[in-house]
Amino acid sequence: MSKPLIYLASGSPRRRELLTQIGVPFERISSEVDETPLPGEGAHAYVARLAHAKALAGVAMVRQAGLPQRLLLAADTTVALQDRILGKPVDAADAVAMLSQLSGRRHEVLTGVAVADGERVEVVVSESVVQMRELSATEIAAYVATGEPLDKAGSYGAQGLGAVLIKDLSGSFSGVVGLPLTETAALLQRFGYPFWR
Structure with missing residues (x-):
């Protein structure tokens, strides 16, 4: 018996691949929110707030479009260097600057995951170092020239060429890529999703 369909409120191809990897069928919907950090907002609070906001925006879009009610999943990933948020670079020069700051240093990658059922929203945050x-x-210049860093938080992709830049990783590799699978599966199950079916 196949698992039920969920909505994925994300345009990320990496999140689509990761959900497919764990056998969760989905229909992608659009869920745009303003991703500007609030004044003084820390990275943990930032990804939790954005995941929650994207889930609410997705639920509103489903209702407005008159689509069937299903579980909805949304997520947001950011890189934090000493709790300073490093989002997606605005251009190649910004990507070079970010990678220069990260060179030789430890940083956090945080991914907030939200699941909504139309009545409630729950959020978990995965933290990796x-x-x-x-x-x-x-x-750095050669990597940026590949174009890979330009749509990635922190200007690198752990699942692509950026893997060769990483010396060590502790935490969730899939969380660094954009969707922590352990936390995602547990969150879906809290909403009654038959994950092992």
């Missing part, structure tokens, strides 16, 4: 190796200016 990544140690970047020392990067030369030439390496």
